Amino acid sequence: MNYQMRRKFQTARTLLLIAGIFGLAIVLGVPAKAAEQYIAAEDNGQIAFIMPSGNIGCVYTPAGGTETYSTLDGGAELQCDRVAPSYVRVVLSASGATQRINNPGEQPCCSIEPKLAYGNTWRAGPFQCISETRGLTCVRDENTGFVLSRAQIIVK
Numbered sequence: 814m815n816y817q818m819r820r821k822f823q824t825a826r827t828l829l830l831i832a833g834i835f836g837l838a839i840v841l842g843v844p845a846k847a848a849e850q851y852i853a854a855e856d857n858g859q860i861a862f863i864m865p866s867g868n869i870g871c872v873y874t875p876a877g878g879t880e881t882y883s884t885l886d887g888g889a890e891l892q893c894d895r896v897a898p899s900y901v902r903v904v905l906s907a908s909g910a911t912q913r914i915n916n917p918g919e920q921p922c923c924s925i926e927p928k929l930a931y932g933n934t935w936r937a938g939p940f941q942c943i944s945e946t947r948g949l950t951c952v953r954d955e956n957t958g959f960v961l962s963r964a965q966i967i968v969k
Contacts, residue, residue, distance in 0.1 A: 849936065867923055869923070870923030871892065874890045890907065898963060900916055903959045912968075913959075956969075
């Protein structure tokens with residue numbers, strides 16, 4: 814096999830792998846083999862968690878918001894921040910498109926606990942997330958969501 818054919822084969826295989834991972838996470842939902850992890854809500858109703866790497870952290874706000882924070886549409890909201898290689902925030906609301914915000918003004922990420930262990934899922938309201946060594950995938954009931962990792966950000 815010559816170099817060009819090998820290169821095309823490797824590119825096609827990589828694209829199929831990426832499409833398969835993204836397709837499973839977004840279109841089919843979180844894989845059934847993942848263990849669900851319970852994370853308790855804070856007194857204000859919000860739920861916060863981080864990835865074991867400490868590079869990605871999320872805050873879930875229930876429908877109606879809190880005394881000090883109102884979600885954009887009044888419904889439930891999931892905000893996840895990635896610290897490195899550049900600070901990015903992704904916001905998934907109960908309805909509408911997923912938003913990507915590059916360099917948000919405030920950069921509060923990330924707390925130390927609780928950690929969403931690799932291989933585990935978390936669910937609240939219309940959202941579900943799976944933590945994997947390759948990144949965090951979160952979806953909403955209508956199969957809208959995102960993938961966050963050091964290497965990439967995919968918003969759908």
